[in-house]
Amino acid sequence: MPGAVSSGILPSVFPVPFSRLSESSMATRDIVLDHVSIRFGAYTAVDNAHLVIKGGEFFSFLGPSGCGKTTLLRCISGFSEPTEGRVLIGGQDMKGIGPNKRPTALIFQNLALFPLMSVADNIAFPLEVRGIGRKERRKRAEELLEMIALPGVGDKKVHELSGGQRQRVAIARALAVEPDILLLDEPLSALDLKLRHHMRTELRTIQQQVGLTFIYITHDQGEALTMSDRVAVMNAGVIEQVDPPETIYNRPKTSFVASFVGQSNAIEGKVASQSETLVSVETPLGRLQGRAAGGRQYKTGEDCILFIRPEQLSLGDGLPNAIEAKWVKEEFEGNARQMFLEANGVPLRLSRVNLGGTADTLSGAAMPVGFEPDQAIVLPHGVLAGA
Amino acid sequence: MNRGTGGGGVAAGFSLLFFSFLFGPLIIMVITAFNSSSFPRITPWECFTTEWFGVLFANDRLMSGLLNSLVIAVSVVAIAVPIGLAGALALSELSSRLRAVLYTVLITPILIPGVVLGISTIVFWGALGRSVGAEYGSFFFDGMFLTLAGQVTFISAYAMLVFLARLQRFDPILTEAALDLGATPGQAFRKILLPFLGPAIGSAAFLTFLASFENYNTTVFTILSGNTFTTALASKVRHGTDPSLSALAVIIIGITLIGAIVHEAHTRRKEVLRTGIATRSRIYGNPVLKTLVHPLTVFLILAGIAGLAAWQGTRHDASVCKQQILDDKRARQHELLEEQRRKMQEQQKTTAPVTSPADAAGKANPSPFGGAFSPNGLAPGQEEPAPAAAPTDAPATANPSPFGGAFTPNGLKPSQ
Numbered sequence: 074m075p076g077a078v079s080s081g082i083l084p085s086v087f088p089v090p091f092s093r094l095s096e097s098s099m100a101t102r103d104i105v106l107d108h109v110s111i112r113f114g115a116y117t118a119v120d121n122a123h124l125v126i127k128g129g130e131f132f133s134f135l136g137p138s139g140c141g142k143t144t145l146l147r148c149i150s151g152f153s154e155p156t157e158g159r160v161l162i163g164g165q166d167m168k169g170i171g172p173n174k175r176p177t178a179l180i181f182q183n184l185a186l187f188p189l190m191s192v193a194d195n196i197a198f199p200l201e202v203r204g205i206g207r208k209e210r211r212k213r214a215e216e217l218l219e220m221i222a223l224p225g226v227g228d229k230k231v232h233e234l235s236g237g238q239r240q241r242v243a244i245a246r247a248l249a250v251e252p253d254i255l256l257l258d259e260p261l262s263a264l265d266l267k268l269r270h271h272m273r274t275e276l277r278t279i280q281q282q283v284g285l286t287f288i289y290i291t292h293d294q295g296e297a298l299t300m301s302d303r304v305a306v307m308n309a310g311v312i313e314q315v316d317p318p319e320t321i322y323n324r325p326k327t328s329f330v331a332s333f334v335g336q337s338n339a340i341e342g343k344v345a346s347q348s349e350t351l352v353s354v355e356t357p358l359g360r361l362q363g364r365a366a367g368g369r370q371y372k373t374g375e376d377c378i379l380f381i382r383p384e385q386l387s388l389g390d391g392l393p394n395a396i397e398a399k400w401v402k403e404e405f406e407g408n409a410r411q412m413f414l415e416a417n418g419v420p421l422r423l424s425r426v427n428l429g430g431t432a433d434t435l436s437g438a439a440m441p442v443g444f445e446p447d448q449a450i451v452l453p454h455g456v457l458a459g460a
Numbered sequence: 461m462n463r464g465t466g467g468g469g470v471a472a473g474f475s476l477l478f479f480s481f482l483f484g485p486l487i488i489m490v491i492t493a494f495n496s497s498s499f500p501r502i503t504p505w506e507c508f509t510t511e512w513f514g515v516l517f518a519n520d521r522l523m524s525g526l527l528n529s530l531v532i533a534v535s536v537v538a539i540a541v542p543i544g545l546a547g548a549l550a551l552s553e554l555s556s557r558l559r560a561v562l563y564t565v566l567i568t569p570i571l572i573p574g575v576v577l578g579i580s581t582i583v584f585w586g587a588l589g590r591s592v593g594a595e596y597g598s599f600f601f602d603g604m605f606l607t608l609a610g611q612v613t614f615i616s617a618y619a620m621l622v623f624l625a626r627l628q629r630f631d632p633i634l635t636e637a638a639l640d641l642g643a644t645p646g647q648a649f650r651k652i653l654l655p656f657l658g659p660a661i662g663s664a665a666f667l668t669f670l671a672s673f674e675n676y677n678t679t680v681f682t683i684l685s686g687n688t689f690t691t692a693l694a695s696k697v698r699h700g701t702d703p704s705l706s707a708l709a710v711i712i713i714g715i716t717l718i719g720a721i722v723h724e725a726h727t728r729r730k731e732v733l734r735t736g737i738a739t740r741s742r743i744y745g746n747p748v749l750k751t752l753v754h755p756l757t758v759f760l761i762l763a764g765i766a767g768l769a770a771w772q773g774t775r776h777d778a779s780v781c782k783q784q785i786l787d788d789k790r791a792r793q794h795e796l797l798e799e800q801r802r803k804m805q806e807q808q809k810t811t812a813p814v815t816s817p818a819d820a821a822g823k824a825n826p827s828p829f830g831g832a833f834s835p836n837g838l839a840p841g842q843e844e845p846a847p848a849a850a851p852t853d854a855p856a857t858a859n860p861s862p863f864g865g866a867f868t869p870n871g872l873k874p875s876q
Contacts, residue, residue, distance in 0.1 A: 150640060172640045185637035189655050202643040202651070250642055 102128045102163035102176070102253045104149065104286065109158035111144050118144040120310040121158070126288060128163075128253070131280050133289040133297040136307035137333070137458065142290045143258055145307075149288065150179045150256050162254065178247035179256045183263070184239055186231045192242055193218070193227030199250040217245040237268045244279065254286040261296060273299050294334050298322065306330045308456065324450070326367060331380040331450065333458035338386065338421050340379045341454070344371040352451040354379050357417045361394045363449030376454035383411065383424040385448040392443025396421070400438045414440055486713060493706035496782055500703040507781035510773035513711075516704040525692030529673050532604060532688065536611050536672035537665050543612070544619025544664055545657070551620075552627045567621075569614035578681030581610035603686035610682040615671045619664040626660035718762045726755040 104126040111119040119141040126132045134142040147153050149160055151172035160167045167175060178199075186195050194201075196217050197210035205213075211227075218224050221241040231239060240260060247255055257276075261269045277300045280287045291297050297304045298318040305315045306329070314326045325331035332339055342356035352365045354377060363379045365371060398414035398421055405411075407427065414421040423442060492500035496507040517523065547566050551559050569577065589600025599605040630653065638648035676690040683691055696705065732744050743749045751757055 152636060152640075172636070173642045173644060177640070179637070179640045181633055181637055183631075183633060185631070185633045187634060187637075187652060198638070198643075198651070199641040202638070202641065202647045246641065 102286065103161075104254065104288070105159075105161040105164075106145075106149075107159040107161060109145070109148065109155040109160060111141070111148055111153065112156045117310050119148070119155075122312050123158075124305065124312065124315050126286060128286055129284050131277065131287045131289065131300055131302045133291060133301040133304045134307055135291055135294055135297040135304050135334070138292055140307040141310040142307050146179070146256050146258055146288065146290050149254075150177045151175045176253040177256055178250050178252035178254070180243050180247050180258065180260045182258045182260065184243040184260065186239060186243055186246070188231055190231070191227060192223075192229050192231060192234065195231060195242060196227075196246045196249050198246065213249060217249055220248075221245045236264050237272065240264065240272060241275075244276075248283065248285075252285065254288060255280075257287060257289045259291055259293075261291075262293070269296075276300060298334075306333060308333070308458070324366065325380070325452070328378050328380070328452045328455035329458055331378075331452055336383050336422060336424070337380045338383065339457060340381070340419060342377060342379060344373055344375045344377050344451075346373060347371050351446055352377070354451060357419055358396045361396075361449065362446035363451040364447055366450050366452045369453075371451070371453075377451050378454055378457075379449050379451050381444050381449040383422040386421065386423040386442050386444050388423065388425075388440060388442055390441050392441075393446060394449070395441060395443040398440045398442050400436060400440050402436075412440075414442065486709070489706045489709045490713065492703050493710045495703060496778055496785070498702055500701060500706050506785050507778045508776070509778035509782070510776050511778065512703040512707040513770075513773060515702070516707045519696075519704065521687055522689070522692045522696065522708075525687035525689045528604065528683075528687060529689035532607050532611065532679075533669045533672040535608050536615055537668050539608070539612050540616040540619050540668045540672075541661065541664050543616040544621075544668075545623050545661070547616065547620040548623035548627055551624060567617055570617045572614070574614070574675065574677035575681070577614060578610055578678035581606055581613070581678070581682050582684075585609060601684070603682065603684035606682040606684065607679050607688065610678045611672050611675055614678075615668045615675075618671055619668050622664040622667060623657065623660050626657055630656055714766055718759065718766065721762060722755050722759045725753055725758040729753065729755060 106122045106124050106126075109119060109122045110117065122145060134145065136142050144153070148155055149162075151167065151170060151174070154168065162176060172179075187198065190198070193211065193214040196214040200210045200213055214227055215224070218227055221244060223238055223241060223245075226234065226238070226242075231242070234242065243260065244255075261272050261276075264272060273296055276287070276289075280300075289297070289300065298321070301318055303315060303317055304321050306313045306321060308329045314321060314330045316324075316326075321330060321334055325334065328339070331337055340354075340356045340358060340361065342354040342361070345353040345355045345360060347353070347365060347370065350365050350368060351362050352371055354361050354363065356379065361379055363381070371377065396416050398416040401413040401415050401420075403410055403412050405427070409424050410427055412423040412425065414423060421442070488502060489500070491502050493512055494508050494510065495502065495505060496509040496511065497504070547562075551562060551566070554562060585600050585606055589598060594600045634652050634656075635648045638652045639645065643651065674690060676694065679688050680691050680694070687695075693705070693708075729744075743753055
């Protein structure tokens, strides 16, 4: 399949305007998760999820595998019912309404294209089951194929397409039903890195073009942060934080969010004192200062964690929050260098933009580092990602 | 297999033995179908004939049995395949503990001996028929119905096993996707699951057809006074065989061979098309050769050859050759009779039984009398008791003679 895999040939904007779909879907249809809990026996998969997803929004659920995000998605699409609470779409309670009756279309993790049908038949399947005639179906399939920039592949079998092409066929098939909400369950996880990056932009473009609500499930924070209007970070069935990507990254509300999204140095300690927004924390590395998350008031002696991003740690003497660290190793990542340090048993990571030159081997050499108190964030002690 | 791994002569010899063990009987049977001898044998070769095919087709019992078998087999397919599919679907939907129980229940009929199934089918339906006061003409006592009922009980399980194997490879996400795209559960079944099961339906139908067609040990009970192909065949073999059964074997082997070759052509073509090397292949790249190796072409060619052979066979007339054989036999018989008569006369004339010329004559002549005239023939303790001076007109019928019953009145008629 020439052209498909090399992302450079793919048009980044679809050539055909999606007029018919945008009319029907621009009508704002909010999705309300009203205190939704989903339990399997004694196991709680989703615990009291309560949020509103606005119509036309690109909304992501981000969390490690097993955090309940797929369960929640299946609940929205109608494959399961909440144990407690309600799911409302456009103000209507979805209780008892099956997946085939809901205004949602789900793109499965493995895409679930029908292997025995041609590409065009796949795309026209939703129309076929609605009793639309063969000619009309074919015409719509051709239109959708043109929209996803794959004209003329209608007669091919699914297995003849490349991964990226299948991806787009799955999207076209989901859009053929003219849903109000498109649910995507880690649809990019099977693609190679370069295509994945390309499809991020492409998905975002489709979403903006057709104006649908996209609900996107992923464990890949890069995907969630680049595409979404808002991100919900989930852990162990609990939604920890719902915010736009920048807020999620810069102002995490829980220690889990701070540790899961992006890299962070987590330094545990006890609150020594607090003045306005700045908190002094007694840590194994000495007394360090950071910002209190969300203007929170701490009690003296409270367990807390101070988070500082690797890119916000600086090398040099005389910095605020000075730490005496030792060089351990360095990793080269192309655009950046990761420097691994160690101070009093606490591992630290410092990243610098690569400006050329080579790494020195400085094993055990003293490395004074420091950071602005405003860049660090102090959060109450809690679960860390990957811990 | 190569010399390095200990192949060579031993392996080749073993393979040869193995294949002759497998195919030897078949080859001999095929040859006997064309020998005019009324007992299926290769030696002595008498005449090339195709009359045994005619004898086969003229056998009403076998032919009506064949028709019954076909009717039953088609009906079994029509009933057992849907039942097997339903069972497999039910199994794939159940929780694992229930599944184990139901699986055992559904698989049991395969494990029960066919004889037991056959008898229990008659007993069950008979009892049921009597309890509702049905007459003996009703279907409760109809061989065809009982055979159908008896066969379906265990053949359905075969079909189920085929479907189960295929269903294990089905991704249930596809059904979910269909539902999500707006299909009703019925549509999802018809448009997604059923097409996926297509090949399995084909195999299940083929398997159930064969299982029904070749079944004997259940059918022999349930068919009652009727006949299927297998029961008619079995009773024919019991009553004495003739080469028309070999003729039947030729037909069956022919059909099997054609089927196997066409299937092979189909498989190869599919493989080539799937891997996409069709254009580079020497055979599949050439339009003429490509058409030639298409399964349909292969089938037509083979069917044509078979048809031509059959047509030629109907035109073949072995009567001249057979008459010749018959005349030879008569002449030989006459000759022997003459000789015997002459000897009897000699015996009556000479009072002294043992003379050296007679001794020589007795040894030289491999006579049907088992050496009765040999000098020691009447000595006590001899293994063969000599037939004492049989009447001259009787020896052929009384003796299991090498004339093959040529003297019996019906000896030359094809036996039924």
